[in-house]
Amino acid sequence: MEIEKTHIPDLAILTPRRFGDERGFFSESWNRKVMSGLGVDIDFVQDNHSLSRTVGTVRGLHYQSPPHAQAKLVRCGRGRIYDVAVDVRAGSPTFGQWYGLELSFENGRQLMIPAGFLHGFMTLEPDSEIIYKCSDYYAPECDGSVRFDDPDIGIEWPLSGVQFTVSAKDRDALSFRDFQSPFIY
Numbered sequence: 001m002e003i004e005k006t007h008i009p010d011l012a013i014l015t016p017r018r019f020g021d022e023r024g025f026f027s028e029s030w031n032r033k034v035m036s037g038l039g040v041d042i043d044f045v046q047d048n049h050s051l052s053r054t055v056g057t058v059r060g061l062h063y064q065s066p067p068h069a070q071a072k073l074v075r076c077g078r079g080r081i082y083d084v085a086v087d088v089r090a091g092s093p094t095f096g097q098w099y100g101l102e103l104s105f106e107n108g109r110q111l112m113i114p115a116g117f118l119h120g121f122m123t124l125e126p127d128s129e130i131i132y133k134c135s136d137y138y139a140p141e142c143d144g145s146v147r148f149d150d151p152d153i154g155i156e157w158p159l160s161g162v163q164f165t166v167s168a169k170d171r172d173a174l175s176f177r178d179f180q181s182p183f184i185y
């Protein structure tokens, strides 16, 4: 398992080793013992899996507030997405800063997102599927969302000039200016 830091503290990229042979490959997508040896010890309790049919589907930017804040480990099981996390931990030196990268079946990369971040992605291929581990259970009463295209965050999404597919919840999401962070660094 390779682990790479980003410019945002605690936000990291994990790339599991793939054992290739004539059949294809085998990979351990998560191993708690290996990761705790690398200093990342999270008790994930829920796995999520979503399929987005069209290019330019955007899901996010979402968060769950305490006491059900979620750390997430995100990977792309099919297709290709641009995955983004925004640091919204009050007091963090990188508060309001975002980091994005391509996750795909091909590159096998995973984004390790601590609690206290907004999370969202944009699909770059049709029929893209993401699979992600969460460190707390779904709690709709704690669910919140901020506009993916908020100018005060300024995410440089890779696609422009396309008709984005966005849920009503995400279209009506908060502006970053109206968002009150419930997270402490």
Ligand SMILES: Cc1cn([C@H]2C[C@H](O)[C@@H](COP(=O)(O)OP(=O)(O)O[C@H]3O[C@H](C)C(=O)[C@H](O)[C@H]3O)O2)c(=O)[nH]c1=O
Pocket: 048, 050, 059, 060, 062, 063, 119, 120, 121, 137, 138, 167, 169
């Ligand atoms: C998140 C979630 C949703 N649901 C139900 C609730 C709705 O009836 C349906 C679709 O939910 P939603 O529109 O919130 O799904 P996404 O837009 O993919 O939201 C997710 O996308 C972004 C990228 C995230 O990081 C979050 O995990 C999550 O907010 O699934 C559940 O039953 N359990 C869950 O954990």
